[in-house]
Amino acid sequence: MPLSRRSLLTSGAATGAGLVVAGALQPAAALAAPATPAHGGSRTRLFPPLTHTEGDLLALPRGFSATPVAVSGSTEVHDGTGKVVGATPERPDGTLVVAGPRGYRLVQNHEASPGSAAPVPFVEGTVYDRGALGGGCTVIETTRQGARVSEWVGLSGTISNCAGGPTPWGSWLTCEETEAKAGTGGLEKDHGYVFEVFAGAPTDQVPRPIAAWGRAPHEAVVVEPSRQRVYLTEDASKPTGLLYRWTAPAGYKLRAGIADHLGPDDGTLEALAVVGPDGGILPDLAYVTAGQIGRPFATRWVRVPDRHARDTSLRKQFADGAVTHSKKLEGAWGDRRGMYFVASFAFAAGDLPADATPHDGQLWYYEYATSTLTLVAYYPYNPLLHSETLDPETGLGRSLDLAFDGPDGCHVSPYGSLVLSEDGNTANHLLSWSRETGAQAIARNLVVQERTAAGVPVYSEMTGPCFSPDGRVLFGNVQEPGHVFAINGPWRTYLG
Numbered sequence: 244m245p246l247s248r249r250s251l252l253t254s255g256a257a258t259g260a261g262l263v264v265a266g267a268l269q270p271a272a273a274l275a276a277p278a279t280p281a282h283g284g285s286r287t288r289l290f291p292p293l294t295h296t297e298g299d300l301l302a303l304p305r306g307f308s309a310t311p312v313a314v315s316g317s318t319e320v321h322d323g324t325g326k327v328v329g330a331t332p333e334r335p336d337g338t339l340v341v342a343g344p345r346g347y348r349l350v351q352n353h354e355a356s357p358g359s360a361a362p363v364p365f366v367e368g369t370v371y372d373r374g375a376l377g378g379g380c381t382v383i384e385t386t387r388q389g390a391r392v393s394e395w396v397g398l399s400g401t402i403s404n405c406a407g408g409p410t411p412w413g414s415w416l417t418c419e420e421t422e423a424k425a426g427t428g429g430l431e432k433d434h435g436y437v438f439e440v441f442a443g444a445p446t447d448q449v450p451r452p453i454a455a456w457g458r459a460p461h462e463a464v465v466v467e468p469s470r471q472r473v474y475l476t477e478d479a480s481k482p483t484g485l486l487y488r489w490t491a492p493a494g495y496k497l498r499a500g501i502a503d504h505l506g507p508d509d510g511t512l513e514a515l516a517v518v519g520p521d522g523g524i525l526p527d528l529a530y531v532t533a534g535q536i537g538r539p540f541a542t543r544w545v546r547v548p549d550r551h552a553r554d555t556s557l558r559k560q561f562a563d564g565a566v567t568h569s570k571k572l573e574g575a576w577g578d579r580r581g582m583y584f585v586a587s588f589a590f591a592a593g594d595l596p597a598d599a600t601p602h603d604g605q606l607w608y609y610e611y612a613t614s615t616l617t618l619v620a621y622y623p624y625n626p627l628l629h630s631e632t633l634d635p636e637t638g639l640g641r642s643l644d645l646a647f648d649g650p651d652g653c654h655v656s657p658y659g660s661l662v663l664s665e666d667g668n669t670a671n672h673l674l675s676w677s678r679e680t681g682a683q684a685i686a687r688n689l690v691v692q693e694r695t696a697a698g699v700p701v702y703s704e705m706t707g708p709c710f711s712p713d714g715r716v717l718f719g720n721v722q723e724p725g726h727v728f729a730i731n732g733p734w735r736t737y738l739g
Contacts, residue, residue, distance in 0.1 A: 287660050287677040288737045293644050293687050300726060302644075302687040307732030309686070312349075312391045312718070313383055315725025316361045320381060323395045323444040329364040331394060332381060335720040335727050337406035337463070337574070337652065338707035339415040341442050346387040347711050348442040349718060350397055350415035351727070352404035353378050354706075357428060361725070363399045368445040371400040371438070371452070374431040378404040380417050380440045389716045389729020397440045398450055405478065406463035406574050406652065406707075407437070411470060412499045415440045416453075418461035420478055422556060435459050435552070437475070439501050449500055454507035456489050457550040459557045463575035463653070465582040467611055470496040474609070476572035476584055477558060480593070483527070483568040485558050486515040486584070486609075488544055507551070513544035514557070517567040517616055528569040528607070529589045529599035531618050539615035570594040574653030574664070581610040583619075585650045587666060590624050603628065603648035606663070606676070620676065622648055628668045634699050635669040643670055644684040650674070652706050657714040658738035664719065666704035673708050673719050675738070685717075686730060692723045714739065 295302040301309045315333040322328045332353040339350045353363050356377040363379030379399040384392040398404075398417060407417040416437050423434045436452030456464075462478040471491040477484030490511045491497065498504075517525040518541040525531070531540070548560045558568070571587035583606060588594070590601035604622035609615070627633065628648045639646060649671075652664035660677040662685075673686040692703040703723035710717050717730040 286739060287658070287675070287680050289680060290675065290683050290685055290737050293684055295689060300688075300690050300721070301728060301730075302689055303730065304685060304732070307685075307730060309728045309730050310389050311726060312385060312389060312729050313394060313727040318391065318394065320364060320394050320396060322364075322366045323446065328366060328396070330361055331725070331727075332363045332379070333359055333361040333725050334722050335725055336404065336706045336722065337417070338709045338718060338720070339407070339409050339442075340709045340711050340716075340718055341413050342712055343384055343442065345384055345392055347385050347389070347716065349383040349385070349709075349727075350417075350440050350442050351381055351383060351707065351720075352407060352417050353381065354403050354405050354420070354722070355379075356402050356421075357430075364396055365399050366396040366445045369396050369399045369448050369450055371398070371450040372430060372432040372434070373400060374429045375400045375402050375434065378402050378419070380404060380415070382442055383727070385729060387711075387715065389718065389731060396445055397442075397448060398438055400450065401438065402434045406476075408464040408466065408575060408577070410439070410466050410497070410499070411468060413442070414499060415442070416464045416466070418464055418475070420460045420462055422458070422460055422552065433458060435461065437461055437464055439499075449502050451502040453501050453505060454551065455505050455509045455512070457487060457512050457547065457557055458552045459487070460484070462573050463584065465575050465577040465584075466497060467577070468579055470498070472611075473497070474575065474577075474582055474584075476575050478572055479556070479558055480570070482558055483570045483589075483594070484572045485566055485568060486572060487547070487557070488513050488515070512547040512550040514547055514561065514566045515616075516543040516545050516565065517541075518543060524564055525567050526564055527589075527596050527599050528567060528586055528605060529595040529602060531605070532600050532602070533621040533623060536618050536621055539610070539613070539617045542609075542614050542616050573651045573666075576653045576655045576661075578655050578659075580612070581608055583608050583653055583655065583661060585653050585663070587649050587651050588622075590629070600624075603667075604650040606650060606653075606661075619678065620682065622650065631695065632697055632699060633669060635702065636700070639669065644672070644687060647672065647674060647682055647684075649704075651704060652708055654708045654710070656710045656738060657712060658734070660738055662708040662710070662717065662719075664705040664708050666706075669702075671702050671705050673705055673717075686719060688721050690721050690724065690726060710734075
């Protein structure tokens, strides 16, 4: 029989309810982590070069194809009963894919704010703040080939839903990248929270914040398999962001419907402090460069004084040198042993300390058992990629699909390898990454967002890479003007 959120609260299965969105979903306990620790996918092979023909929206390896799933402002969104309430919202971002009755269901963020041209529509049962018509989540149903079936609202009345993360039971945790407070710009409630969203009907949703995890410009979240700890990245400036850890009260384990049963002051919220070679705290992750790839750093965790940021932002509550900051702490995704997260870049004045080294991206791995942090990939600062007059299609030449910058989204695939999405300065890709092969381009955005005064094309970032749980289809987005794609091909040949 169809499973509602209420069934999930006791059974641990994913949700599916409502007239149009009916149908039982497969159990989702295995969705949060691959079967083995994600340390690169030992059978990963090299992909063919990217190719495309005129009119294509993505460049892909030979043997792969992309199917449009949703287009912002164009494809229809309904209320869960079949009534159309608007169009696909703008700026698709972080995404979770779970099994569905017809194939798959995507729970997808929209990094939109009040005043957006294509906001997430208000639908009863999904609204957090009626003063914040902008961001939120939609749920997209597809076939097993990734063909669109329908789309409905999962969460509305939130702001700048960037990334997030899966739970062990198959729901999606969506993060607001904002610190906006009630009373500003017409807002009725405070923002900067994490919300849980289910792949079911609007009546299955819990549009309430998980206040215990803190109020900050959160980017992504990872739940430990133990269900007793949660890690959150923060994308912020002046000062730059922190990595946070929430620890549950003794004997408590997270379960579906987090906001229903977790009090605002439950557990402990802490910020990361990385211990340097001299025993002192590294003030910024930018001090770690390519020469330290593979070296584990010890860490400490420092308690956050006021998790609700009543008067002072979380990252501003610490004395200088007490915790470790980083510019652009973005996507994160966990496996059984630990979590990967990215620092997208740090190269401009104010991005990093004056004596630290600029970079175009870092990929980190935090191991739960040892509490160590290891740099596993590094993108050195490349001035060529920062030229405002460089046409990516012609100026990069042979480097077009070899020179990468700005890793942003992060996803551990069912094969154990990673998929990263770029928010770079020139070409933007989806990348396959493993410890054996490093980074490989598996898709490149060909949709021109705009052109500079010199006529140079500007390409939007790619966002939200996520495989279907069976590894058959990779879903990904071009954020502007807002395209969602299903990418089919022989993934198992190269990753499995």
